[in-house]
Amino acid sequence: MLRRSFMTTALAALPTAFVTRRAQAAAATELKVFISKQERPSVMRQAFDEYSARNPAAKVTIEAGPTTSEAQAQYLNTVLSARDSSLDFFLLDVIRPAQFAAAHWAVPLNSAVGDVAALMKQYLPAYAAADQVNGELVALPGFADAMFLYYRKDLLEKYQLTPPKTWTDLTEQAKKVTAGEKDPSLQGLSFQGAPIEGAVCTFLLPYWSAGHDLITNGKLTFNVPAAGQALALWRGFITNGVSPRTIAQATTEDTRQDFQAGKVLFAVCWSYAWALFQGKNSAVVGKVGVAKLPAVTGGTSVSCIGGWQWGVSAFSHHKPQAIALVRFLSSLPISKLLAIKASLLPVFPQIYTDPDVLKVNPWFAAAGPVLASARSRPVTPRYNAVSEIIRTDFNAVMAGTMTGKAAARNMEVRLRRVLG
Amino acid sequence: MPALRAGLIRVIVASFLLVNGLFPALWILLTSLKTTIELRRTPITWLPAHPTLENYVHAFTQQPLPLFLLNSVIVACFSTLLTLFVAALAAYALVRLEMPVRGLILGFIIAVSTFPLVTLLVPLFEILRSLDLLNSYPALIFPYAVLSLPVCTLVLMTYFETIPADLEHAAMVDGCTRFGALRRIVMPLAAPGVFTAGILAFVNSWDEFLLALSFNSDPRFRTLPVGITLYQGQFTFPWPEISAALVVGIVPIAILIVVFQERVVSGLTTGGLKG
Amino acid sequence: MRRRLADPSDRVLGVLLLSPAFLLLGGIVVYPVIRLIGLSLTDLDLSSGLPGRFVGIVNYVGLWSDPTFRQTLLTTAILTVVTVPGGMLAGLGLALLANLAYRRKWPVRLALLMPWAMPLAFTGLIFAWFFNGEYGVVNDILRRIGLPQRIWFNSIFWSFFAISLTIIWKSSSFVALVLLAGLQAIPKELYEAAAIDGAGRWRQFRAVTLPLLRPAIAVALIFRTITALQTFDIPFTMTKGGPGSATETLAMYVYQSTVDDLALGRGAAIAIVLALISLVMSVVYMRQIRAAA
Numbered sequence: 001m002l003r004r005s006f007m008t009t010a011l012a013a014l015p016t017a018f019v020t021r022r023a024q025a026a027a028a029t030e031l032k033v034f035i036s037k038q039e040r041p042s043v044m045r046q047a048f049d050e051y052s053a054r055n056p057a058a059k060v061t062i063e064a065g066p067t068t069s070e071a072q073a074q075y076l077n078t079v080l081s082a083r084d085s086s087l088d089f090f091l092l093d094v095i096r097p098a099q100f101a102a103a104h105w106a107v108p109l110n111s112a113v114g115d116v117a118a119l120m121k122q123y124l125p126a127y128a129a130a131d132q133v134n135g136e137l138v139a140l141p142g143f144a145d146a147m148f149l150y151y152r153k154d155l156l157e158k159y160q161l162t163p164p165k166t167w168t169d170l171t172e173q174a175k176k177v178t179a180g181e182k183d184p185s186l187q188g189l190s191f192q193g194a195p196i197e198g199a200v201c202t203f204l205l206p207y208w209s210a211g212h213d214l215i216t217n218g219k220l221t222f223n224v225p226a227a228g229q230a231l232a233l234w235r236g237f238i239t240n241g242v243s244p245r246t247i248a249q250a251t252t253e254d255t256r257q258d259f260q261a262g263k264v265l266f267a268v269c270w271s272y273a274w275a276l277f278q279g280k281n282s283a284v285v286g287k288v289g290v291a292k293l294p295a296v297t298g299g300t301s302v303s304c305i306g307g308w309q310w311g312v313s314a315f316s317h318h319k320p321q322a323i324a325l326v327r328f329l330s331s332l333p334i335s336k337l338l339a340i341k342a343s344l345l346p347v348f349p350q351i352y353t354d355p356d357v358l359k360v361n362p363w364f365a366a367a368g369p370v371l372a373s374a375r376s377r378p379v380t381p382r383y384n385a386v387s388e389i390i391r392t393d394f395n396a397v398m399a400g401t402m403t404g405k406a407a408a409r410n411m412e413v414r415l416r417r418v419l420g
Numbered sequence: 421m422p423a424l425r426a427g428l429i430r431v432i433v434a435s436f437l438l439v440n441g442l443f444p445a446l447w448i449l450l451t452s453l454k455t456t457i458e459l460r461r462t463p464i465t466w467l468p469a470h471p472t473l474e475n476y477v478h479a480f481t482q483q484p485l486p487l488f489l490l491n492s493v494i495v496a497c498f499s500t501l502l503t504l505f506v507a508a509l510a511a512y513a514l515v516r517l518e519m520p521v522r523g524l525i526l527g528f529i530i531a532v533s534t535f536p537l538v539t540l541l542v543p544l545f546e547i548l549r550s551l552d553l554l555n556s557y558p559a560l561i562f563p564y565a566v567l568s569l570p571v572c573t574l575v576l577m578t579y580f581e582t583i584p585a586d587l588e589h590a591a592m593v594d595g596c597t598r599f600g601a602l603r604r605i606v607m608p609l610a611a612p613g614v615f616t617a618g619i620l621a622f623v624n625s626w627d628e629f630l631l632a633l634s635f636n637s638d639p640r641f642r643t644l645p646v647g648i649t650l651y652q653g654q655f656t657f658p659w660p661e662i663s664a665a666l667v668v669g670i671v672p673i674a675i676l677i678v679v680f681q682e683r684v685v686s687g688l689t690t691g692g693l694k695g
Numbered sequence: 696m697r698r699r700l701a702d703p704s705d706r707v708l709g710v711l712l713l714s715p716a717f718l719l720l721g722g723i724v725v726y727p728v729i730r731l732i733g734l735s736l737t738d739l740d741l742s743s744g745l746p747g748r749f750v751g752i753v754n755y756v757g758l759w760s761d762p763t764f765r766q767t768l769l770t771t772a773i774l775t776v777v778t779v780p781g782g783m784l785a786g787l788g789l790a791l792l793a794n795l796a797y798r799r800k801w802p803v804r805l806a807l808l809m810p811w812a813m814p815l816a817f818t819g820l821i822f823a824w825f826f827n828g829e830y831g832v833v834n835d836i837l838r839r840i841g842l843p844q845r846i847w848f849n850s851i852f853w854s855f856f857a858i859s860l861t862i863i864w865k866s867s868s869f870v871a872l873v874l875l876a877g878l879q880a881i882p883k884e885l886y887e888a889a890a891i892d893g894a895g896r897w898r899q900f901r902a903v904t905l906p907l908l909r910p911a912i913a914v915a916l917i918f919r920t921i922t923a924l925q926t927f928d929i930p931f932t933m934t935k936g937g938p939g940s941a942t943e944t945l946a947m948y949v950y951q952s953t954v955d956d957l958a959l960g961r962g963a964a965i966a967i968v969l970a971l972i973s974l975v976m977s978v979v980y981m982r983q984i985r986a987a988a
Contacts, residue, residue: 036654037650037653038653038654063637063638064639065633065637066633066646066649066650066652067650067652067653067654068649068652068654069654070954071633071649073954073955074538074541074630074633074634074954075633075634075637077953077954077957078541078542078545078634079545079634081542081741081959082542082545082546082549084545084549099741099742099957101744102741102742102743102744103741103742103744103957104744185462194935194937195935195936195937195939195940196935244828244829245828245846245849246827246828246829246846246849248846248848248849248937248938249827249828249846249848249849249937251655251657252655253655253656253657256655256656257456257459257460258460260456260457260460261457261460261461263460270655272653272654272655272656276656281455281456281457282457283457381742381743381744382742382956384742384951384955384956384957385955385956388940388951388955392936392937392939392940392943393939395937395938395939396937396938396939396940396941398938399848399849399850399937399938399939400849400938401849401850401851401938401939401941402939430795430797433792433795434797434802434803436792437789437792437793437803437806437807438802438803438806440789440806440864441805441806441807441808441809441810441868442805442806442809444809444810444813444818444821444822444825445809445813447821447825447832448821459830460830462829462830463835463838464830464831464832464835502719505715506715506716506719507716509712509713509715509716510712510713510715510716512712513708513709513712513713514713517705517706517708517709517712518705518706523981525713526981527974527977527978527981528720529716529720530917530921530974530977531970531973531974531977532720532724532728534921534924534925534969534970534973534974534977535724535727535728535731535966535967535970536925536927536946536949536950536966536969536970538949538950538953538954538962539731539949539953539962539963539966540724540727540728540731543726543727543730543731544723544727547722547723547726547727562719562722562723563723565719566719566720566723566724569716569719569720570918571914571918573716574914574917574918575873575876575911575914577910577914578877578910578911578913578914579876579880581910582880582910598708612875612876612877612879612880613876613880615876616872616873616875616876619808619811619872620811620869620872620873623811623812626812626814627814627815629816645814645816648814648817659824662817666814666817669814670809670812670813673808673812674805674809674812677801677804677805677808677812678801678804678805681800681801681804681805
């Protein structure tokens with residue numbers, strides 16, 4: 001009952017501007033979207049159906065595919081390289097808009113939106129950077145994600161500690177708790193050290209926190225000493241025993257599972273972990289806290305933005321309809337709907353304090369400030385090459401096959417080759 | 421005493437073969453009976469602490485696993501038959517007939533198998549689209565037949581070479597055509613080779629992921645390897661459920677091997693080269 | 696008489712018998728490969744936002760000064776040199792052992808085929824787990840027998856070791872399958888005759904088994920080499936190329952160029968180099984075999 005009434009009120013509040021009412025006579029346009037199982041097709045279905053109810057001329061067919069980033073890239077690259085018109089719109093990982101814009105796979109949304117700056121100001125700050133490439137609006141935010149510091153509330157309370165503000169605090173707290181617990185399998189800190197996309201965020205967290213950027217206005221502004229310090233910070237956790245030596249193989253899922261099994265004090269991980277920590281098969285139900293990520297000494301707390309963006313295919317035969325639908329899907333009521341029904345993080349800051357949402361997901365209150373502090377990874381069509389450079393050199397340092405200084409210098413040489 | 425020793429050696433050898441071949445599969449089977457949290461226990465457990473069939477229930481309820489299985493069986497069977505047919509004809513021609521460019525033809529067939537598939541995806545996609553074959557069984561049957569064609573041709577050639585040409589001539593004198601001789605004399609005598617080629621082709625099709633992902637995105641035509649990846653999230657990798665799905669995928673192949681081994685191959689080889 | 700006439704001449708029959716193969720290859724492969732060759736002569740890179748231009752052999756020349764190409768070529772060469780002989784020897788051993796007489800044939804046969812039937816991508820994941828520093832079976836066994844454990848993938852050497860072992864395990868099954876069928880085709884009478892002549896087991900193996908197995912060995916060797924040169928799934932899933940990019944192979948570089956970077960021209964050029972290496976290797980093998988026969 002509650003849900004129904006929410007739906008009606010939420011959708012009644014929709015600005016009618018982009019819900020074009022068409023004459024009944026118009027034949028229904030079938031719009032095909034590519035999303036994955038991760039995106040809860042059943043909840044998305046509701047959003048699409050609401051749109052169709054207000055706009056009977058449009059029907060949406062879902063093509064649900066594998067969720068891994070590799071499988072999605074393989075599929076979308078094949079279909080779009082073949083200039084196939086079967087997909088009308090899609091959900092993109094936040095790191096992809098620049099590449100899609102350069103490949104001319106996504107329709108620019110500027111003219112449909114009007115005042116781009118005003119619109120993007122409504123979203124979480126990181127998305128204005130992530131979704132715009134050289135003034136072109138490539139995609140609109142669908143739902144958010146970011147890196148969080150998860151901590152064991154029960155253990156911190158036991159030792160009368162509050163969540164660490166700096167990485168130095170974290171080290172001290174981890175040492176204190178692990179020494180007190182005398183449990184050799186308890187890790188102080190778990191993070192992603194494997195050469196995966198998450199490692200790019202891991203590397204960037206202290207680098208950003210110290211006030212540095214990788215790319216500024218399209219130019220490489222790589223600070224070698226700062227990169228060396230960021231690498232040394234992470235390597236330090238391994239050498240001082242706060243993190244295990246196996247961290248160089250840890251994927252996001254390893255961090256999540258170790259924490260869930262009750263073997264980790266602090267973990268740097270994406271938002272998906274929260275629901276699993278509270279689910280069955282978890283040893284830490286009710287014992288988990290979320291905090292902003294620690295800063296480097298003298299720096300600010302920064303997180304790394306994730307999330308998924310709606311884009312319209314350049315090969316679609318129904319671009320105007322798809323653009324209207326994408327605007328609807330990136331609107332506030334839908335973000336709220338996804339937050340309540342699918343626990344997907346909202347892209348609008350004010351939803352994090354919305355009582356309807358907090359009733360279902362109380363932890364969003366703590367998540368809000370983290371999302372607000374999140375930054376976008378470098379926006380460049382060559383992002384995948386940049387990512388490859390950072391994650392491989394980062395991994396080499398974590399495995400101990402390269403020193404932090406050497407890796408920082410190596411990164412610079414390789415980044416110059418890619419970005420010129 | 422020597423008989424006893426020989427028996428003992430045989431047991432040791434057999435155990436080694438079984439452990440080497442079956443251990444990973446057994447590990448997957450055991451994992452499919454565990455819970456996620458048990459996998460994070462140190463020291464690790466070998467046998468499930470509390471065996472559960474829940475993962476199988478999940479595997480079957482989350483995805484239409486039987487449909488994926490059926491699709492895989494259809495695609496693998498037809499592409500195997502197609503490859504065997506095409507490869508047998510080609511192999512026979514290359515072995516028995518006088519041809520000027522034998523080596524070149526063989527080289528061409530092999531060269532084809534050496535291109536990394538990922539680079540051929542887009543043009544293949546375009547061909548299939550122009551034939552309106554995307555999201556259909558033939559979209560996979562034909563490419564898979566090509567994938568296995570080189571290895572099947574070479575394997576069959578080696579077995580055809582061991583069959584004395586006189587046997588065929590005798591059959592032809594008895595009134596068989598050349599095709600008849602190929603079907604009635606050569607193929608049965610090459611049974612171990614046909615079996616080997618068939619298994620190679622079947623497994624090739626059974627495992628293929630990239631083409632299946634790109635060409636058959638419609639869930640109705642999805643095959644098992646793509647189906648298994650659907651259990652993964654963007655980050656989540658639920659080993660117990662994936663193990664259950666893997667077990668479901670491996671069992672048909674195991675049955676196939678056992679049935680073929682016991683019924684077909686032993687029967688044919690014992691009746692084979694006596695003459 | 697009529698049947699005799701129905702038999703076409705060798706040449707016509709040859710064309711007839713080969714035409715299905717050529718039709719299939721022509722339909723499915725020739726056009727993509729021609730397009731691939733065309734692509735490799737352009738600088739098409741979708742992430743540059745520019746249309747591809749014809750640049751001749753620039754992509755090929757550029758590879759020689761490309762450090763990633765050299766490094767992945769070296770990694771691929773090492774894996775090939777280690778896993779081809781390794782897989783061949785292990786496969787031959789398995790085939791010989793499986794060819795002994797057992798009361799029930801299917802359990803041994805099943806064990807022989809299982810590695811081959813295990814999906815490739817998951818083989819890498821399963822073995823990565825076996826070699827996991829914390830939750831791996833390998834370390835668990837070492838712990839139980841009192842040997843030091845190690846974090847395998849933190850070391851370049853041991854990463855290569857684990858990857859090679861996995862490839863050898865997987866491919867020995869393929870080799871054994873091909874060789875076993877060859878072993879079964881060797882008439883028992885030959886061994887009996889050799890035994891009467893006083894040949895021991897080893898002599899029988901050298902004088903009867905090996906020569907008659909030569910064609911099957913050749914087939915296995917050709918395909919083992921080609922697949923080794925194209926090694927992708929196992930390192931991709933086991934180490935993701937790590938530590939650093941020490942275990943990244945040529946095929947992984949093709950994938951990275953094509954799927955990740957959308958540098959289609961460069962990706963095509965690497966793919967063609969890879970295919971040419973494979974082609975040369977198989978031609979060399981076939982020459983050798985024919986010379987020996």
